Amino acid sequence: MKRNIHLINYPFWLLAVLTMSVYAQDIPAKQYYQNSWNNTNTHSGYLLTNSQYTLCLNTEGENTFVFPCVKATKLISPYGPRGGRMHTGVDLKQNLGDSIVAAWDGCVRMAKESYYGYGKLVVIRHANGLETLYAHLSKVCVKENTFVKAGDLIGLAGRTGRATTEHLHFETRFLYEPFNPATIINIDKRMLISDTLSVHNKKFKAGAPAVTDNAISYKQMLSDLFEDFSTDTTPSVKDSIVMPAPVPPAKKTYHIVVKGDNLYKISKCYGVSISKLCKINNMKETDILSLGRKIKLE
Ligand SMILES: [Zn+2]
Structure with a gap:
């Protein structure tokens, strides 16, 4: 009798497990959040430690930033x-x-x-x-x-x-x-303001961390990957940086058009004149910038 109940429930149980496993895989930045994901609370635990984290803010693709208000704001x-x-x-x-x-x-x-x-x-x-x-x-x-x-x-x-x-x-x-x-x-x-956010001792700062800090992060990252990598590494490797810090802070050679962009804004942001932008991109000042278009900067 019990067996029958199990058989009847099997597809639902399987479906639930499948849904959950796909779901868990898709959690963004799950490495930071101990796989936690809930829909109920804005603050769901105290996970921030004194360790150092470096977050990418403006990488082509998944980390491209767009200002949240489309219309002008104060x-x-x-x-x-x-x-x-x-x-x-x-x-x-x-x-x-x-x-x-x-x-x-x-x-x-x-x-x-x-x-x-x-x-x-x-x-x-x-x-x-x-x-x-x-x-x-x-x-x-x-x-x-x-x-x-x-x-x-x-x-x-x-x-x-x-x-x-x-x-x-x-x-x-x-x-x-x-x-x-x-x-x-x-x-x-x-x-x-910056392509990276640095968090250290629970303090938030723009910009890539100093070179020495980077070196420590990489050392920690390596020791995390190879647990017995070295005996003299700092012990608190578990909370250390998970995302690699972008090195060096490369000068951008192109800009990808996002909502709200115009030539004036791009020109001001990268310090390249509008006429130069038009010339190297073979375009006119009055051209409409399509979203996702690559604008060469040099
Ligand atoms: Zn408010």
């Missing part, structure tokens, strides 16, 4: 202490219904119609290990556990939850700990 409240509590993100002025897009490729961890003071909320985990959080939306346009590309529409701006005006409350987090988005993003210019 910083109306910075990250930091506010009214006796910590304001864990930046407030960017928006009008009702303005498009909010994913900052990097990733998987939607939370898409909530109401989440405490955040109101309608989206949280995305990215391949580079960061999570981004978008709050006070008037509409959530994505579903949990689905993948999005940088620049994909994820919601519309609003003032749901604890908000006194239409705006996007935007957070950047690593291992569930929020840090100031202005550490890595120039909000006025809507661009990244």
Whole structure:
């Protein structure tokens, strides 16, 4: 009798296991998060240690950054202490219904119609290990556990939850700990400040770490790969860097067009004149830049 019950349940059980295993494989940056993935809490454990981490912010493909507000915006409240509590993100002025897009490729961890003071909320985990959080939306346009590309529409701006005006409350987090988005993003210019984020002793800094720090990271990485690599390596290798640090910080020879780009912006960002850009790319100043197009810089 018991056997029959097992047989009847078998396909459902198998389906559940298959779904789960595919699912676990697809968790972005799972190496950082001890394979944890849930749809319920913005902060789901204390994983950040004093170790050093180097995260890629702007690698071609999965780590290309797009500013989350499509329309022009103004910083109306910075990250930091506010009214006796910590304001864990930046407030960017928006009008009702303005498009909010994913900052990097990733998987939607939370898409909530109401989440405490955040109101309608989206949280995305990215391949580079960061999570981004978008709050006070008037509409959530994505579903949990689905993948999005940088620049994909994820919601519309609003003032749901604890908000006194239409705006996007935007957070950047690593291992569930929020840090100031202005550490890595120039909000006025809507661009990244650096291609890497360095985290050490729970402090967040833009830019590749110093050469000596890099050397330590690689040593740790190697000792992680070959456990008995050396007897004199530091013992805390388990928490050390997982993603290789990009070395050297190479000068970019081309730029890939993302939403919101124009020749003026690219010219300013890389210090190459518009006329030179037009010449080497065989284009006119008035040409429309198609998304994903490679613009040569030299
Ligand atoms: Zn806010």
